[in-house]
Amino acid sequence: KSLVEIYDKLSKRELRVLRIIEAGHKKYEFVPQELIERWSRLRKEQVSEIIRRLHYFGLLRRNLSPYLGWKITVAGYDILAIHTLRVKRKLVKISPTPIGVGKESVVYVGETPSGFKVAIKFHRGGVSVFRYEEAFISRLRKYKHLRQIYETRLSAFAEFFALDKIFGVGGLVPEPIAYNRHVVVMAYIDGIELYRLTYYDFKKVADDIVETLRKALGLGIIHGDLSPYNILVGKRSYIIDWPQWIPASYPNSSTYLKRDLENISSFFKKNGVEIPVDELFKIAEEGR
Ligand code: ADP
Ligand code: MN
Structure with missing residues:
Protein backbone atom coordinates (compact mmCIF):
# COMPACT_ATOMS: atom_id res chain seq x y z
CA LYS A 1 0.00 0.00 0.00
CA SER A 2 1.19 3.54 -0.73
CA LEU A 3 1.58 6.18 1.96
CA VAL A 4 -1.44 8.19 0.82
CA GLU A 5 -3.61 5.08 0.64
CA ILE A 6 -2.69 4.24 4.20
CA TYR A 7 -3.13 7.83 5.34
CA ASP A 8 -6.60 8.00 3.80
CA LYS A 9 -7.66 4.84 5.62
CA LEU A 10 -6.74 6.10 9.08
CA SER A 11 -9.29 7.61 11.41
CA LYS A 12 -8.69 10.65 13.63
CA ARG A 13 -8.51 8.31 16.60
CA GLU A 14 -5.90 6.09 15.01
CA LEU A 15 -3.78 9.12 14.16
CA ARG A 16 -4.14 10.33 17.71
CA VAL A 17 -2.92 7.02 19.12
CA LEU A 18 0.05 7.12 16.74
CA ARG A 19 0.91 10.59 18.07
CA ILE A 20 0.60 9.34 21.64
CA ILE A 21 3.12 6.59 20.89
CA GLU A 22 5.44 9.15 19.34
CA ALA A 23 5.28 11.22 22.52
CA GLY A 24 5.94 8.06 24.52
CA HIS A 25 9.23 7.62 22.68
CA LYS A 26 10.65 10.49 24.73
CA LYS A 27 10.88 7.92 27.51
CA TYR A 28 10.60 4.50 25.93
CA GLU A 29 12.07 2.75 22.96
CA PHE A 30 9.01 0.49 23.03
CA VAL A 31 6.04 2.33 24.49
CA PRO A 32 4.10 0.05 26.87
CA GLN A 33 0.59 -0.77 25.66
CA GLU A 34 -0.60 -0.11 29.18
CA LEU A 35 0.59 3.50 28.96
CA ILE A 36 -1.01 3.97 25.55
CA GLU A 37 -4.29 2.85 27.12
CA ARG A 38 -3.92 5.27 29.98
CA TRP A 39 -2.85 8.29 27.86
CA SER A 40 -5.46 7.79 25.16
CA ARG A 41 -8.28 7.47 27.72
CA LEU A 42 -9.86 4.82 25.49
CA ARG A 43 -11.09 1.41 26.46
CA LYS A 44 -8.58 -1.45 26.43
CA GLU A 45 -10.34 -3.21 23.54
CA GLN A 46 -10.49 0.00 21.52
CA VAL A 47 -6.77 0.55 21.94
CA SER A 48 -6.04 -3.07 20.97
CA GLU A 49 -8.07 -2.70 17.81
CA ILE A 50 -6.44 0.62 16.86
CA ILE A 51 -2.97 -0.75 17.48
CA ARG A 52 -3.78 -3.89 15.52
CA ARG A 53 -4.66 -1.71 12.51
CA LEU A 54 -1.62 0.55 12.87
CA HIS A 55 0.55 -2.57 13.09
CA TYR A 56 -1.17 -4.13 10.08
CA PHE A 57 -0.40 -1.01 8.01
CA GLY A 58 3.26 -1.26 8.97
CA LEU A 59 3.30 1.87 11.11
CA LEU A 60 4.34 0.10 14.33
CA ARG A 61 6.81 -2.56 15.42
CA ARG A 62 6.00 -4.84 18.31
CA ASN A 63 8.12 -5.96 21.20
CA LEU A 64 6.84 -8.68 23.55
CA SER A 65 9.37 -8.94 26.28
CA PRO A 66 9.82 -7.83 29.09
CA TYR A 67 6.49 -6.09 28.40
CA LEU A 68 4.18 -5.55 25.44
CA GLY A 69 5.33 -2.36 23.74
CA TRP A 70 5.29 -0.55 20.44
CA LYS A 71 7.71 1.47 18.34
CA ILE A 72 6.89 3.71 15.38
CA THR A 73 8.40 2.67 12.05
CA VAL A 74 9.74 5.01 9.37
CA ALA A 75 6.38 4.69 7.57
CA GLY A 76 4.69 5.68 10.84
CA TYR A 77 6.72 8.88 11.01
CA ASP A 78 5.95 9.54 7.34
CA ILE A 79 2.25 9.36 8.17
CA LEU A 80 2.60 11.69 11.16
CA ALA A 81 4.48 14.26 9.07
CA ILE A 82 1.89 14.09 6.28
CA HIS A 83 -0.85 14.55 8.85
CA THR A 84 0.75 17.60 10.45
CA LEU A 85 1.43 19.19 7.05
CA ARG A 86 -2.21 18.54 6.14
CA VAL A 87 -3.51 20.08 9.34
CA LYS A 88 -1.26 23.11 8.84
CA ARG A 89 -2.75 23.43 5.36
CA LYS A 90 0.57 23.07 3.57
CA LEU A 91 -0.42 19.99 1.63
CA VAL A 92 -3.53 18.42 0.15
CA LYS A 93 -2.34 15.94 -2.45
CA ILE A 94 0.51 13.45 -2.66
CA SER A 95 1.33 11.24 -5.63
CA PRO A 96 0.84 7.50 -4.99
CA THR A 97 4.37 6.70 -6.13
CA PRO A 98 7.58 8.62 -5.54
CA ILE A 99 9.21 10.58 -8.38
CA GLY A 100 12.65 9.94 -7.00
CA VAL A 101 14.22 7.44 -4.63
CA GLY A 102 17.75 8.43 -3.72
CA LYS A 103 20.02 6.89 -1.16
CA GLU A 104 19.19 9.71 1.22
CA SER A 105 15.58 10.46 0.45
CA VAL A 106 12.26 9.60 -1.15
CA VAL A 107 10.60 12.41 -3.09
CA TYR A 108 6.90 12.66 -4.01
CA VAL A 109 5.00 15.32 -5.92
CA GLY A 110 2.02 16.98 -4.34
CA GLU A 111 -0.14 20.03 -4.19
CA THR A 112 -0.88 22.74 -1.64
CA PRO A 113 -4.48 23.82 -0.90
CA SER A 114 -4.04 26.72 -3.35
CA GLY A 115 -3.04 24.31 -6.13
CA PHE A 116 0.71 25.02 -6.07
CA LYS A 117 2.75 22.03 -7.25
CA VAL A 118 5.30 20.87 -4.69
CA ALA A 119 8.03 18.29 -4.16
CA ILE A 120 7.76 16.47 -0.83
CA LYS A 121 11.11 15.16 0.32
CA PHE A 122 11.15 12.47 3.03
CA HIS A 123 14.65 12.39 4.47
CA ARG A 124 16.07 8.93 5.02
CA GLY A 125 19.67 9.71 5.83
CA GLY A 126 21.13 11.80 8.60
CA VAL A 127 23.55 14.64 8.19
CA SER A 128 26.63 14.19 10.30
CA VAL A 129 25.59 15.65 13.56
CA PHE A 130 29.13 16.60 14.55
CA ARG A 131 28.66 19.81 12.60
CA TYR A 132 25.85 20.98 14.79
CA GLU A 133 25.66 23.18 17.79
CA GLU A 134 25.71 21.75 21.27
CA ALA A 135 22.03 22.65 21.65
CA PHE A 136 21.10 20.23 18.90
CA ILE A 137 23.33 17.50 20.18
CA SER A 138 21.91 17.64 23.69
CA ARG A 139 18.41 17.39 22.25
CA LEU A 140 19.61 14.38 20.32
CA ARG A 141 20.82 12.70 23.49
CA LYS A 142 17.33 12.82 24.94
CA TYR A 143 16.23 10.77 21.96
CA LYS A 144 19.09 8.30 22.11
CA HIS A 145 16.99 5.26 21.22
CA LEU A 146 15.61 7.25 18.31
CA ARG A 147 18.91 8.49 17.03
CA GLN A 148 18.27 7.53 13.45
CA ILE A 149 14.89 9.17 13.13
CA TYR A 150 16.15 12.22 14.94
CA GLU A 151 19.06 12.56 12.54
CA THR A 152 16.67 12.54 9.60
CA ARG A 153 14.84 15.38 11.32
CA LEU A 154 18.03 17.37 11.63
CA SER A 155 18.70 16.67 7.99
CA ALA A 156 15.30 18.08 6.96
CA PHE A 157 15.78 21.08 9.20
CA ALA A 158 19.24 21.77 7.74
CA GLU A 159 17.89 21.59 4.20
CA PHE A 160 14.93 23.86 4.94
CA PHE A 161 17.25 26.36 6.60
CA ALA A 162 19.62 26.55 3.61
CA LEU A 163 16.78 26.76 1.07
CA ASP A 164 15.14 29.53 3.06
CA LYS A 165 18.32 31.62 3.27
CA ILE A 166 19.33 31.16 -0.36
CA PHE A 167 15.84 31.60 -1.77
CA GLY A 168 15.57 34.69 0.39
CA VAL A 169 18.40 36.41 -1.49
CA GLY A 170 17.09 35.37 -4.89
CA GLY A 171 19.18 32.23 -5.44
CA LEU A 172 17.81 29.63 -7.84
CA VAL A 173 16.76 26.89 -5.41
CA PRO A 174 13.27 25.44 -4.92
CA GLU A 175 11.16 27.76 -2.81
CA PRO A 176 10.81 26.18 0.64
CA ILE A 177 7.17 25.91 1.69
CA ALA A 178 7.23 24.00 4.99
CA TYR A 179 8.97 21.33 6.97
CA ASN A 180 7.77 18.93 9.61
CA ARG A 181 9.67 16.18 11.36
CA HIS A 182 11.89 14.62 8.65
CA VAL A 183 9.97 16.04 5.68
CA VAL A 184 10.56 19.15 3.56
CA VAL A 185 7.93 20.60 1.23
CA MET A 186 9.29 22.81 -1.53
CA ALA A 187 8.31 24.14 -4.94
CA TYR A 188 8.35 21.51 -7.65
CA ILE A 189 10.94 22.25 -10.31
CA ASP A 190 9.88 21.16 -13.74
CA GLY A 191 13.23 20.14 -15.12
CA ILE A 192 15.73 17.44 -15.85
CA GLU A 193 18.93 16.56 -14.02
CA LEU A 194 21.96 18.18 -15.62
CA TYR A 195 23.88 14.89 -15.92
CA ARG A 196 21.26 13.62 -18.36
CA LEU A 197 21.73 16.45 -20.84
CA THR A 198 24.09 16.00 -23.79
CA TYR A 199 23.34 18.84 -26.20
CA TYR A 200 22.33 22.02 -24.49
CA ASP A 201 23.10 25.68 -23.90
CA PHE A 202 25.53 24.82 -21.11
CA LYS A 203 26.72 28.42 -20.86
CA LYS A 204 23.22 29.49 -19.80
CA VAL A 205 23.07 26.70 -17.20
CA ALA A 206 26.50 27.62 -15.85
CA ASP A 207 25.51 31.30 -15.54
CA ASP A 208 22.53 30.38 -13.33
CA ILE A 209 24.57 27.97 -11.23
CA VAL A 210 27.42 30.45 -10.71
CA GLU A 211 24.95 33.17 -9.73
CA THR A 212 23.33 30.90 -7.14
CA LEU A 213 26.74 29.81 -5.83
CA ARG A 214 27.74 33.48 -5.46
CA LYS A 215 24.63 34.07 -3.35
CA ALA A 216 25.00 30.93 -1.24
CA LEU A 217 28.70 31.49 -0.62
CA GLY A 218 27.97 35.14 0.21
CA LEU A 219 25.77 33.75 3.01
CA GLY A 220 28.58 31.39 4.05
CA ILE A 221 26.74 28.30 2.78
CA SER A 253 35.14 23.85 4.88
CA SER A 254 37.42 24.74 1.97
CA THR A 255 38.02 21.02 1.33
CA TYR A 256 34.30 20.62 0.69
CA LEU A 257 34.11 23.74 -1.41
CA LYS A 258 37.08 22.59 -3.48
CA ARG A 259 35.39 19.26 -4.16
CA ASP A 260 32.10 20.95 -5.08
CA LEU A 261 33.76 23.32 -7.49
CA GLU A 262 35.89 20.59 -9.05
CA ASN A 263 32.82 18.41 -9.66
CA ILE A 264 30.97 21.17 -11.34
CA SER A 265 33.79 22.82 -13.25
CA SER A 266 34.97 19.51 -14.72
CA PHE A 267 31.47 18.81 -16.01
CA PHE A 268 31.18 22.24 -17.60
CA LYS A 269 34.73 22.13 -18.96
CA LYS A 270 33.87 18.95 -20.87
CA ASN A 271 31.05 20.94 -22.39
CA GLY A 272 33.21 23.94 -23.25
CA VAL A 273 32.28 26.29 -20.42
CA GLU A 274 34.63 27.79 -17.79
CA ILE A 275 33.51 28.36 -14.18
CA PRO A 276 35.11 31.28 -12.26
CA VAL A 277 36.42 29.00 -9.52
CA ASP A 278 38.86 31.52 -8.01
CA GLU A 279 36.20 34.19 -7.70
CA LEU A 280 33.87 31.76 -5.92
CA PHE A 281 36.64 30.75 -3.52
CA LYS A 282 37.19 34.40 -2.68
CA ILE A 283 33.52 34.97 -1.92
CA ALA A 284 33.58 32.03 0.50
CA GLU A 285 36.69 33.44 2.22
CA GLU A 286 34.94 36.76 2.73
CA GLY A 287 31.68 35.12 3.85
CA ARG A 288 33.54 33.30 6.59
P1 ADP B 1 18.90 12.75 -2.60
O1 ADP B 1 19.71 13.11 -1.40
O2 ADP B 1 18.12 11.51 -2.37
O3 ADP B 1 19.72 12.73 -3.85
P2 ADP B 1 17.50 15.04 -3.83
O4 ADP B 1 17.11 16.32 -3.13
O5 ADP B 1 18.61 15.16 -4.81
O6 ADP B 1 17.79 13.93 -2.71
O7 ADP B 1 16.19 14.49 -4.55
C1 ADP B 1 16.17 13.26 -5.24
C2 ADP B 1 15.53 13.45 -6.62
O8 ADP B 1 14.19 13.93 -6.51
C3 ADP B 1 16.23 14.51 -7.48
O9 ADP B 1 17.30 13.96 -8.20
C4 ADP B 1 15.13 15.02 -8.37
O10 ADP B 1 14.95 14.16 -9.49
C5 ADP B 1 13.90 14.91 -7.49
N1 ADP B 1 13.63 16.21 -6.84
C6 ADP B 1 14.10 16.64 -5.64
N2 ADP B 1 13.67 17.88 -5.35
C7 ADP B 1 12.89 18.26 -6.38
C8 ADP B 1 12.14 19.46 -6.68
N3 ADP B 1 12.11 20.48 -5.83
N4 ADP B 1 11.46 19.50 -7.85
C9 ADP B 1 11.47 18.45 -8.70
N5 ADP B 1 12.15 17.31 -8.48
C10 ADP B 1 12.85 17.20 -7.34
MN1 MN C 1 20.54 14.31 -4.94
Missing part, protein backbone atom coordinates in the same frame (compact mmCIF):
# COMPACT_ATOMS: atom_id res chain seq x y z
CA ILE A 222 28.73 25.58 1.00
CA HIS A 223 26.57 22.94 -0.70
CA GLY A 224 28.78 19.92 0.09
CA ASP A 225 27.34 17.54 -2.51
CA LEU A 226 27.35 19.64 -5.65
CA SER A 227 27.28 17.66 -8.88
CA PRO A 228 25.34 17.43 -12.16
CA TYR A 229 22.97 15.10 -10.28
CA ASN A 230 21.85 17.90 -7.98
CA ILE A 231 21.12 20.46 -10.66
CA LEU A 232 17.67 20.59 -12.25
CA VAL A 233 17.50 22.30 -15.62
CA GLY A 234 14.20 23.79 -16.75
CA LYS A 235 13.65 27.32 -18.01
CA ARG A 236 16.27 28.24 -15.43
CA SER A 237 18.74 25.97 -13.63
CA TYR A 238 18.31 25.18 -9.95
CA ILE A 239 20.60 23.68 -7.32
CA ILE A 240 18.77 21.12 -5.16
CA ASP A 241 19.64 18.72 -2.30
CA TRP A 242 21.06 20.92 0.49
CA PRO A 243 20.83 18.92 3.77
CA GLN A 244 24.57 18.36 4.02
CA TRP A 245 25.50 22.04 3.57
CA ILE A 246 28.53 23.23 5.49
CA PRO A 247 29.09 26.69 6.99
CA ALA A 248 32.04 28.46 5.39
CA SER A 249 33.23 29.15 8.95
CA TYR A 250 33.53 25.42 9.64
CA PRO A 251 37.12 24.12 9.92
CA ASN A 252 38.12 22.37 6.69
Whole structure:
Protein backbone atom coordinates (compact mmCIF):
# COMPACT_ATOMS: atom_id res chain seq x y z
CA LYS A 1 0.00 0.00 0.00
CA SER A 2 1.19 3.54 -0.73
CA LEU A 3 1.58 6.18 1.96
CA VAL A 4 -1.44 8.19 0.82
CA GLU A 5 -3.61 5.08 0.64
CA ILE A 6 -2.69 4.24 4.20
CA TYR A 7 -3.13 7.83 5.34
CA ASP A 8 -6.60 8.00 3.80
CA LYS A 9 -7.66 4.84 5.62
CA LEU A 10 -6.74 6.10 9.08
CA SER A 11 -9.29 7.61 11.41
CA LYS A 12 -8.69 10.65 13.63
CA ARG A 13 -8.51 8.31 16.60
CA GLU A 14 -5.90 6.09 15.01
CA LEU A 15 -3.78 9.12 14.16
CA ARG A 16 -4.14 10.33 17.71
CA VAL A 17 -2.92 7.02 19.12
CA LEU A 18 0.05 7.12 16.74
CA ARG A 19 0.91 10.59 18.07
CA ILE A 20 0.60 9.34 21.64
CA ILE A 21 3.12 6.59 20.89
CA GLU A 22 5.44 9.15 19.34
CA ALA A 23 5.28 11.22 22.52
CA GLY A 24 5.94 8.06 24.52
CA HIS A 25 9.23 7.62 22.68
CA LYS A 26 10.65 10.49 24.73
CA LYS A 27 10.88 7.92 27.51
CA TYR A 28 10.60 4.50 25.93
CA GLU A 29 12.07 2.75 22.96
CA PHE A 30 9.01 0.49 23.03
CA VAL A 31 6.04 2.33 24.49
CA PRO A 32 4.10 0.05 26.87
CA GLN A 33 0.59 -0.77 25.66
CA GLU A 34 -0.60 -0.11 29.18
CA LEU A 35 0.59 3.50 28.96
CA ILE A 36 -1.01 3.97 25.55
CA GLU A 37 -4.29 2.85 27.12
CA ARG A 38 -3.92 5.27 29.98
CA TRP A 39 -2.85 8.29 27.86
CA SER A 40 -5.46 7.79 25.16
CA ARG A 41 -8.28 7.47 27.72
CA LEU A 42 -9.86 4.82 25.49
CA ARG A 43 -11.09 1.41 26.46
CA LYS A 44 -8.58 -1.45 26.43
CA GLU A 45 -10.34 -3.21 23.54
CA GLN A 46 -10.49 0.00 21.52
CA VAL A 47 -6.77 0.55 21.94
CA SER A 48 -6.04 -3.07 20.97
CA GLU A 49 -8.07 -2.70 17.81
CA ILE A 50 -6.44 0.62 16.86
CA ILE A 51 -2.97 -0.75 17.48
CA ARG A 52 -3.78 -3.89 15.52
CA ARG A 53 -4.66 -1.71 12.51
CA LEU A 54 -1.62 0.55 12.87
CA HIS A 55 0.55 -2.57 13.09
CA TYR A 56 -1.17 -4.13 10.08
CA PHE A 57 -0.40 -1.01 8.01
CA GLY A 58 3.26 -1.26 8.97
CA LEU A 59 3.30 1.87 11.11
CA LEU A 60 4.34 0.10 14.33
CA ARG A 61 6.81 -2.56 15.42
CA ARG A 62 6.00 -4.84 18.31
CA ASN A 63 8.12 -5.96 21.20
CA LEU A 64 6.84 -8.68 23.55
CA SER A 65 9.37 -8.94 26.28
CA PRO A 66 9.82 -7.83 29.09
CA TYR A 67 6.49 -6.09 28.40
CA LEU A 68 4.18 -5.55 25.44
CA GLY A 69 5.33 -2.36 23.74
CA TRP A 70 5.29 -0.55 20.44
CA LYS A 71 7.71 1.47 18.34
CA ILE A 72 6.89 3.71 15.38
CA THR A 73 8.40 2.67 12.05
CA VAL A 74 9.74 5.01 9.37
CA ALA A 75 6.38 4.69 7.57
CA GLY A 76 4.69 5.68 10.84
CA TYR A 77 6.72 8.88 11.01
CA ASP A 78 5.95 9.54 7.34
CA ILE A 79 2.25 9.36 8.17
CA LEU A 80 2.60 11.69 11.16
CA ALA A 81 4.48 14.26 9.07
CA ILE A 82 1.89 14.09 6.28
CA HIS A 83 -0.85 14.55 8.85
CA THR A 84 0.75 17.60 10.45
CA LEU A 85 1.43 19.19 7.05
CA ARG A 86 -2.21 18.54 6.14
CA VAL A 87 -3.51 20.08 9.34
CA LYS A 88 -1.26 23.11 8.84
CA ARG A 89 -2.75 23.43 5.36
CA LYS A 90 0.57 23.07 3.57
CA LEU A 91 -0.42 19.99 1.63
CA VAL A 92 -3.53 18.42 0.15
CA LYS A 93 -2.34 15.94 -2.45
CA ILE A 94 0.51 13.45 -2.66
CA SER A 95 1.33 11.24 -5.63
CA PRO A 96 0.84 7.50 -4.99
CA THR A 97 4.37 6.70 -6.13
CA PRO A 98 7.58 8.62 -5.54
CA ILE A 99 9.21 10.58 -8.38
CA GLY A 100 12.65 9.94 -7.00
CA VAL A 101 14.22 7.44 -4.63
CA GLY A 102 17.75 8.43 -3.72
CA LYS A 103 20.02 6.89 -1.16
CA GLU A 104 19.19 9.71 1.22
CA SER A 105 15.58 10.46 0.45
CA VAL A 106 12.26 9.60 -1.15
CA VAL A 107 10.60 12.41 -3.09
CA TYR A 108 6.90 12.66 -4.01
CA VAL A 109 5.00 15.32 -5.92
CA GLY A 110 2.02 16.98 -4.34
CA GLU A 111 -0.14 20.03 -4.19
CA THR A 112 -0.88 22.74 -1.64
CA PRO A 113 -4.48 23.82 -0.90
CA SER A 114 -4.04 26.72 -3.35
CA GLY A 115 -3.04 24.31 -6.13
CA PHE A 116 0.71 25.02 -6.07
CA LYS A 117 2.75 22.03 -7.25
CA VAL A 118 5.30 20.87 -4.69
CA ALA A 119 8.03 18.29 -4.16
CA ILE A 120 7.76 16.47 -0.83
CA LYS A 121 11.11 15.16 0.32
CA PHE A 122 11.15 12.47 3.03
CA HIS A 123 14.65 12.39 4.47
CA ARG A 124 16.07 8.93 5.02
CA GLY A 125 19.67 9.71 5.83
CA GLY A 126 21.13 11.80 8.60
CA VAL A 127 23.55 14.64 8.19
CA SER A 128 26.63 14.19 10.30
CA VAL A 129 25.59 15.65 13.56
CA PHE A 130 29.13 16.60 14.55
CA ARG A 131 28.66 19.81 12.60
CA TYR A 132 25.85 20.98 14.79
CA GLU A 133 25.66 23.18 17.79
CA GLU A 134 25.71 21.75 21.27
CA ALA A 135 22.03 22.65 21.65
CA PHE A 136 21.10 20.23 18.90
CA ILE A 137 23.33 17.50 20.18
CA SER A 138 21.91 17.64 23.69
CA ARG A 139 18.41 17.39 22.25
CA LEU A 140 19.61 14.38 20.32
CA ARG A 141 20.82 12.70 23.49
CA LYS A 142 17.33 12.82 24.94
CA TYR A 143 16.23 10.77 21.96
CA LYS A 144 19.09 8.30 22.11
CA HIS A 145 16.99 5.26 21.22
CA LEU A 146 15.61 7.25 18.31
CA ARG A 147 18.91 8.49 17.03
CA GLN A 148 18.27 7.53 13.45
CA ILE A 149 14.89 9.17 13.13
CA TYR A 150 16.15 12.22 14.94
CA GLU A 151 19.06 12.56 12.54
CA THR A 152 16.67 12.54 9.60
CA ARG A 153 14.84 15.38 11.32
CA LEU A 154 18.03 17.37 11.63
CA SER A 155 18.70 16.67 7.99
CA ALA A 156 15.30 18.08 6.96
CA PHE A 157 15.78 21.08 9.20
CA ALA A 158 19.24 21.77 7.74
CA GLU A 159 17.89 21.59 4.20
CA PHE A 160 14.93 23.86 4.94
CA PHE A 161 17.25 26.36 6.60
CA ALA A 162 19.62 26.55 3.61
CA LEU A 163 16.78 26.76 1.07
CA ASP A 164 15.14 29.53 3.06
CA LYS A 165 18.32 31.62 3.27
CA ILE A 166 19.33 31.16 -0.36
CA PHE A 167 15.84 31.60 -1.77
CA GLY A 168 15.57 34.69 0.39
CA VAL A 169 18.40 36.41 -1.49
CA GLY A 170 17.09 35.37 -4.89
CA GLY A 171 19.18 32.23 -5.44
CA LEU A 172 17.81 29.63 -7.84
CA VAL A 173 16.76 26.89 -5.41
CA PRO A 174 13.27 25.44 -4.92
CA GLU A 175 11.16 27.76 -2.81
CA PRO A 176 10.81 26.18 0.64
CA ILE A 177 7.17 25.91 1.69
CA ALA A 178 7.23 24.00 4.99
CA TYR A 179 8.97 21.33 6.97
CA ASN A 180 7.77 18.93 9.61
CA ARG A 181 9.67 16.18 11.36
CA HIS A 182 11.89 14.62 8.65
CA VAL A 183 9.97 16.04 5.68
CA VAL A 184 10.56 19.15 3.56
CA VAL A 185 7.93 20.60 1.23
CA MET A 186 9.29 22.81 -1.53
CA ALA A 187 8.31 24.14 -4.94
CA TYR A 188 8.35 21.51 -7.65
CA ILE A 189 10.94 22.25 -10.31
CA ASP A 190 9.88 21.16 -13.74
CA GLY A 191 13.23 20.14 -15.12
CA ILE A 192 15.73 17.44 -15.85
CA GLU A 193 18.93 16.56 -14.02
CA LEU A 194 21.96 18.18 -15.62
CA TYR A 195 23.88 14.89 -15.92
CA ARG A 196 21.26 13.62 -18.36
CA LEU A 197 21.73 16.45 -20.84
CA THR A 198 24.09 16.00 -23.79
CA TYR A 199 23.34 18.84 -26.20
CA TYR A 200 22.33 22.02 -24.49
CA ASP A 201 23.10 25.68 -23.90
CA PHE A 202 25.53 24.82 -21.11
CA LYS A 203 26.72 28.42 -20.86
CA LYS A 204 23.22 29.49 -19.80
CA VAL A 205 23.07 26.70 -17.20
CA ALA A 206 26.50 27.62 -15.85
CA ASP A 207 25.51 31.30 -15.54
CA ASP A 208 22.53 30.38 -13.33
CA ILE A 209 24.57 27.97 -11.23
CA VAL A 210 27.42 30.45 -10.71
CA GLU A 211 24.95 33.17 -9.73
CA THR A 212 23.33 30.90 -7.14
CA LEU A 213 26.74 29.81 -5.83
CA ARG A 214 27.74 33.48 -5.46
CA LYS A 215 24.63 34.07 -3.35
CA ALA A 216 25.00 30.93 -1.24
CA LEU A 217 28.70 31.49 -0.62
CA GLY A 218 27.97 35.14 0.21
CA LEU A 219 25.77 33.75 3.01
CA GLY A 220 28.58 31.39 4.05
CA ILE A 221 26.74 28.30 2.78
CA ILE A 222 28.73 25.58 1.00
CA HIS A 223 26.57 22.94 -0.70
CA GLY A 224 28.78 19.92 0.09
CA ASP A 225 27.34 17.54 -2.51
CA LEU A 226 27.35 19.64 -5.65
CA SER A 227 27.28 17.66 -8.88
CA PRO A 228 25.34 17.43 -12.16
CA TYR A 229 22.97 15.10 -10.28
CA ASN A 230 21.85 17.90 -7.98
CA ILE A 231 21.12 20.46 -10.66
CA LEU A 232 17.67 20.59 -12.25
CA VAL A 233 17.50 22.30 -15.62
CA GLY A 234 14.20 23.79 -16.75
CA LYS A 235 13.65 27.32 -18.01
CA ARG A 236 16.27 28.24 -15.43
CA SER A 237 18.74 25.97 -13.63
CA TYR A 238 18.31 25.18 -9.95
CA ILE A 239 20.60 23.68 -7.32
CA ILE A 240 18.77 21.12 -5.16
CA ASP A 241 19.64 18.72 -2.30
CA TRP A 242 21.06 20.92 0.49
CA PRO A 243 20.83 18.92 3.77
CA GLN A 244 24.57 18.36 4.02
CA TRP A 245 25.50 22.04 3.57
CA ILE A 246 28.53 23.23 5.49
CA PRO A 247 29.09 26.69 6.99
CA ALA A 248 32.04 28.46 5.39
CA SER A 249 33.23 29.15 8.95
CA TYR A 250 33.53 25.42 9.64
CA PRO A 251 37.12 24.12 9.92
CA ASN A 252 38.12 22.37 6.69
CA SER A 253 35.14 23.85 4.88
CA SER A 254 37.42 24.74 1.97
CA THR A 255 38.02 21.02 1.33
CA TYR A 256 34.30 20.62 0.69
CA LEU A 257 34.11 23.74 -1.41
CA LYS A 258 37.08 22.59 -3.48
CA ARG A 259 35.39 19.26 -4.16
CA ASP A 260 32.10 20.95 -5.08
CA LEU A 261 33.76 23.32 -7.49
CA GLU A 262 35.89 20.59 -9.05
CA ASN A 263 32.82 18.41 -9.66
CA ILE A 264 30.97 21.17 -11.34
CA SER A 265 33.79 22.82 -13.25
CA SER A 266 34.97 19.51 -14.72
CA PHE A 267 31.47 18.81 -16.01
CA PHE A 268 31.18 22.24 -17.60
CA LYS A 269 34.73 22.13 -18.96
CA LYS A 270 33.87 18.95 -20.87
CA ASN A 271 31.05 20.94 -22.39
CA GLY A 272 33.21 23.94 -23.25
CA VAL A 273 32.28 26.29 -20.42
CA GLU A 274 34.63 27.79 -17.79
CA ILE A 275 33.51 28.36 -14.18
CA PRO A 276 35.11 31.28 -12.26
CA VAL A 277 36.42 29.00 -9.52
CA ASP A 278 38.86 31.52 -8.01
CA GLU A 279 36.20 34.19 -7.70
CA LEU A 280 33.87 31.76 -5.92
CA PHE A 281 36.64 30.75 -3.52
CA LYS A 282 37.19 34.40 -2.68
CA ILE A 283 33.52 34.97 -1.92
CA ALA A 284 33.58 32.03 0.50
CA GLU A 285 36.69 33.44 2.22
CA GLU A 286 34.94 36.76 2.73
CA GLY A 287 31.68 35.12 3.85
CA ARG A 288 33.54 33.30 6.59
P1 ADP B 1 18.90 12.75 -2.60
O1 ADP B 1 19.71 13.11 -1.40
O2 ADP B 1 18.12 11.51 -2.37
O3 ADP B 1 19.72 12.73 -3.85
P2 ADP B 1 17.50 15.04 -3.83
O4 ADP B 1 17.11 16.32 -3.13
O5 ADP B 1 18.61 15.16 -4.81
O6 ADP B 1 17.79 13.93 -2.71
O7 ADP B 1 16.19 14.49 -4.55
C1 ADP B 1 16.17 13.26 -5.24
C2 ADP B 1 15.53 13.45 -6.62
O8 ADP B 1 14.19 13.93 -6.51
C3 ADP B 1 16.23 14.51 -7.48
O9 ADP B 1 17.30 13.96 -8.20
C4 ADP B 1 15.13 15.02 -8.37
O10 ADP B 1 14.95 14.16 -9.49
C5 ADP B 1 13.90 14.91 -7.49
N1 ADP B 1 13.63 16.21 -6.84
C6 ADP B 1 14.10 16.64 -5.64
N2 ADP B 1 13.67 17.88 -5.35
C7 ADP B 1 12.89 18.26 -6.38
C8 ADP B 1 12.14 19.46 -6.68
N3 ADP B 1 12.11 20.48 -5.83
N4 ADP B 1 11.46 19.50 -7.85
C9 ADP B 1 11.47 18.45 -8.70
N5 ADP B 1 12.15 17.31 -8.48
C10 ADP B 1 12.85 17.20 -7.34
MN1 MN C 1 20.54 14.31 -4.94
